[in-house]
Amino acid sequence: MDNEGPETGAFFARDRQWHPKALVPEYKTSILRSPQKAPISFSNTASEITGPAFGHDILGELDNDLIHNFAEPGKSALGQRIVVHGRILDENGRGVPGVLLEFWQANAGGRYRHKNEGYLAPLDPNFGGCGRTITDKTGYYVFRTVKPGAYPWPNGVNDWRPSHIHFSLFGSGFAQRLITQMYFENDPLIPLCPIVQTINNAAAIKQLVAQLDMANTIPMDARAYKFDIVLRGQRSTMFENKRQGN
Amino acid sequence: MAPPLDQLKETPSQTAGPYVHIGCTPNFANIAGVYPADLGASMVNEKTLGDRIDIEGKIFDGTGTPLKDALVEIWQADNNGLYNSPAETRGDADPNFTGWGRQPTDLETGVYRFKTIKPGFVPFPDGRMQAPHISFWIVARGINLGLNTRMYFSDEETANAQDPILLRIEHQVRVETLIGRRKGDIFTFDIHLQGEGETIFFDI
Numbered sequence: 025m026d027n028e029g030p031e032t033g034a035f036f037a038r039d040r041q042w043h044p045k046a047l048v049p050e051y052k053t054s055i056l057r058s059p060q061k062a063p064i065s066f067s068n069t070a071s072e073i074t075g076p077a078f079g080h081d082i083l084g085e086l087d088n089d090l091i092h093n094f095a096e097p098g099k100s101a102l103g104q105r106i107v108v109h110g111r112i113l114d115e116n117g118r119g120v121p122g123v124l125l126e127f128w129q130a131n132a133g134g135r136y137r138h139k140n141e142g143y144l145a146p147l148d149p150n151f152g153g154c155g156r157t158i159t160d161k162t163g164y165y166v167f168r169t170v171k172p173g174a175y176p177w178p179n180g181v182n183d184w185r186p187s188h189i190h191f192s193l194f195g196s197g198f199a200q201r202l203i204t205q206m207y208f209e210n211d212p213l214i215p216l217c218p219i220v221q222t223i224n225n226a227a228a229i230k231q232l233v234a235q236l237d238m239a240n241t242i243p244m245d246a247r248a249y250k251f252d253i254v255l256r257g258q259r260s261t262m263f264e265n266k267r268q269g270n
Numbered sequence: 271m272a273p274p275l276d277q278l279k280e281t282p283s284q285t286a287g288p289y290v291h292i293g294c295t296p297n298f299a300n301i302a303g304v305y306p307a308d309l310g311a312s313m314v315n316e317k318t319l320g321d322r323i324d325i326e327g328k329i330f331d332g333t334g335t336p337l338k339d340a341l342v343e344i345w346q347a348d349n350n351g352l353y354n355s356p357a358e359t360r361g362d363a364d365p366n367f368t369g370w371g372r373q374p375t376d377l378e379t380g381v382y383r384f385k386t387i388k389p390g391f392v393p394f395p396d397g398r399m400q401a402p403h404i405s406f407w408i409v410a411r412g413i414n415l416g417l418n419t420r421m422y423f424s425d426e427e428t429a430n431a432q433d434p435i436l437l438r439i440e441h442q443v444r445v446e447t448l449i450g451r452r453k454g455d456i457f458t459f460d461i462h463l464q465g466e467g468e469t470i471f472f473d474i
């Protein structure tokens with residue numbers, strides 16, 4: 025079977041037991057923002073299978089370098105320098121090329137550059153907190169940043185988010201759209217976090233934890249973390265019932 | 271026991287959180303100079319074919335309060351019912367129409383707004399025609415897995431009555447939650463996350 029060109033078959037059904045449920049009362053904001061009726065299922069049409077393509081030409085040179093993309097010339101963001109890299113795979117285990125990844129995060133002190141953010145940790149004048157890249161032919165991506173700090177948030181009296189980076193992923197189809205978060209190996213806040221714990225399955229949580237990757241660490245510069253992400257797979261179109269002339 | 275299927279599990283979702291704008295619409299979040307423009311901010315240009323429309327609305331929580339920290343993405347066919355996508359197998363879409371839009375809800379009012387065109391007809395896999403529609407995807411703090419829904423058009427009553435997806439909805443009284451209401455060239459499409467009039471969400 026030809027492995028070139030975009031997939032055009034229907035996506036595998038989403039495993040809604042593996043994802044967090046809409047309503048998880050321990051994450052208080054979900055209580056008023058969770059649909060209460062069952063979602064209605066239907067098989068994919070062109071509206072779900074297709075999606076926009078993002079060309080590498082939209083990317084600026086520093087888009088995947090959060091240490092420098094907001095910094096004054098000659099300056100860089102404060103914090104522990106890290107490289108985050110990995111592959112975007114589909115559920116069939118194939119690398120997915122052309123995936124738009126967008127990431128955002130707090131600075132090294134746990135502070136976001138956002139109007140609604142009030143944590144007392146200071147902003148870093150040389151850190152914006154956003155970056156993006158597009159996977160290559162094999163589904164590989166890489167970016168450079170500083171390790172985000174943990175921060176407190178209003179949920180329980182004393183809830184802290186573990187260090188994390190938010191990821192938005194755009195594969196080939198609109199039904200593949202995914203937003204998630206990456207955590208760091210051995211962070212003691214992971215099991216305490218109500219947002220992590222919206223996922224009620226240890227194996228699924230493990231998928232969100234990046235591992236320290238000493239082999240790819242850049243000596244005297246930055247540690248590397250490896251984080252692979254899996255997007256929904258697609259059925260082969262060779263099994264689809266096709267109408268004559270379609 | 272049979273050997274396990276050699277298949278991976280989709281990475282689980284996590285909420286977009288309150289600061290989704292930093293990553294997805296940084297210019298809107300006043301993080302200037304990193305990207306020239308926010309992706310998805312503009313769907314049309316002066317050459318785009320089709321009837322120009324605006325779509326606007328609010329997203330309401332269970333108390334009827336609009337969300338002011340949500341992000342909405344839409345995906346739709348062009349004037350001829352073709353998607354501007356490498357996965358489109360039926361022909362070439364209008365090169366002057368992206369089909370994809372991304373907008374935050376306003377930080378003060380909660381209103382989202384898209385400037386787009388009315389889409390054409392897209393077939394269902396069995397060959398019947400779907401009524402013109404726009405796919406929506408909504409993320410925000412408190413939403414653990416992005417919500418998929420569709421907007422249909424109030425001025426397409428005949429097509430809506432034959433739409434294969436609308437027809438299979440058991441509680442037909444809920445279909446109206448998927449209809450954008452036309453006033454001039456503006457369609458209003460409010461989304462209710464729960465409560466009376468909860469919008470139909472799809473598992474696609």
Ligand SMILES: [Fe+2]
Nearest residue numbers: 185188190287
């Ligand atoms: Fe966060």
